[in-house]
Amino acid sequence: MSNRPLNSLRPTETLELESGLSLVPRVKLLLTVYRADKSVNPFDEWKFKRSLIDYMKSSFFITVPEEDLQIRKFKDLNKRKREEPVARGRLFVHDLGFLSKVIGEIEDDVERADKKFLEWRRGFVEKLNGIELNLEGTKFKLNVAVPMSDDFEGMKKEWEEIIAFGARGYQRSAKMQPDTIVLKGMPSRWFAETRVSSKPSMLVTHTIVSALGKIRQVLLVVFISSIRLNLHVAEDNSIGDGADEEDIVSGLHCKIVVRFEKHKDFHDALKILCGHSLQKQGSQLRADYDVTWDKDGFFLDARHQIEERKRMPARGMEERDEGHRQHSRVSQFSSEEGRKRFKE
Structure with missing residues (x-):
């Protein structure tokens, strides 16, 4: 387990924990897919994933394994309006080794390293957000956002x-x-x-x-x-x-x-x-x-x-118990009265 203070870790460093666990850096993005034309052709999740992976590799030189890109289409596509999304998903970039050139391999100032990382992520999201992917003549638009977490x-x-x-x-x-x-x-x-x-x-x-x-x-x-x-x-x-x-x-x-x-x-x-x-x-x-x-x-x-329960006075407790006993007697009386009337 690492004994380094948390505030000394750069955004691309791994933190070792107990029990063989570690916190590994990654970028997580939320994806929402919309139709970009008037076509009503079915949405193919696998084709969209392959197209997006190829786009990131050619445009950003980032290689993303298929398992790190999750795309799920909505089940009620035939009931959704044209302006409503057809799919949503999550993108993970776990291999951040390329960021050593962006942040600097010997950047000792953690605040500067954090700032450079956030600037890169912001630019990455802005460039990826709004792109259109053509899947065999059908265009889809991608919206990208950083999750609150x-x-x-x-x-x-x-x-x-x-x-x-x-x-x-x-x-x-x-x-x-x-x-x-x-x-x-x-x-x-x-x-x-x-x-x-x-x-x-x-x-x-x-x-x-x-x-x-x-x-x-x-x-x-x-x-x-x-x-x-x-x-x-x-x-x-x-x-x-x-x-x-x-x-x-x-x-x-x-x-x-x-x-x-x-x-x-x-x-x-x-x-x-x-x-x-x-x-x-x-x-x-x-x-x-x-x-x-x-x-x-x-x-x-x-x-x-x-603390409220501890401060509750004994008298209040007694009054509550007495009220409960009276309520029980009334309920019992009502029940017996009902049984007598039923027999008659």
Whole structure:
């Protein structure tokens, strides 16, 4: 595992973690495909992929394997309007060795390296966005965008605005800075004690994410089909599940919520998690997870609820219990009354 500070890593460097895992750099883009002419010919996913791969190789000298370009057409194409998209997908560029010439092989200033990388990515997106590909006489237009989970500067601007103007979970104070990261789409088996079980372990999870900074709380949510299992390493055991149906990922994946002790650790960890994929040693598989910061004050809400329950006066509890007993007696009386009338 690397002992280097996170803020000293260049955007094209790999970060070694525990359990044979590492964060490898990559560029991730979201793709949306539209028709560029009046044709209603069927959309061929394979032909579009080959055309786009060839275009990037000839125009940008970037080689992208087929498995790193995912294109899926919409199922209801016959019902969609002409101006609506016909397909969407994701593009990953994992081999960033060519960027050594752009950033500079001996660039020691991390801020300058980050700036050069972002300038290159911005230019790459602008050149790729809006291109038209001709598939045997049928033209399709491509829209390209950087996902929010890869836009660290965008997320930073977002929480700075929330702190400035106030929002749920945060007061208008510089001291109330975010400290919690949410990771979705992590392979559960990569966080398991392999000799003990194939299920993710909180001990292993805590050990792995501790490489990103000093941690105060961790929540691990495991999805197996539609079953959700919560495992906690926290100050209390009353934390809500914090997940909904949209969080369920096909297959055996998990969501990890990490709260850091200091905002600086949170800041550096989120920055390194943006623009990286998780890779297992000895495996060609990569986890292209989604990462964001906790906007809802997840752990803050949990602590607030606990404190409210602790402050609840004994008299209030007694009144609530007495009300419950009266309600039970009324319900019982009504039930007996109904049974007597039914017999009559």
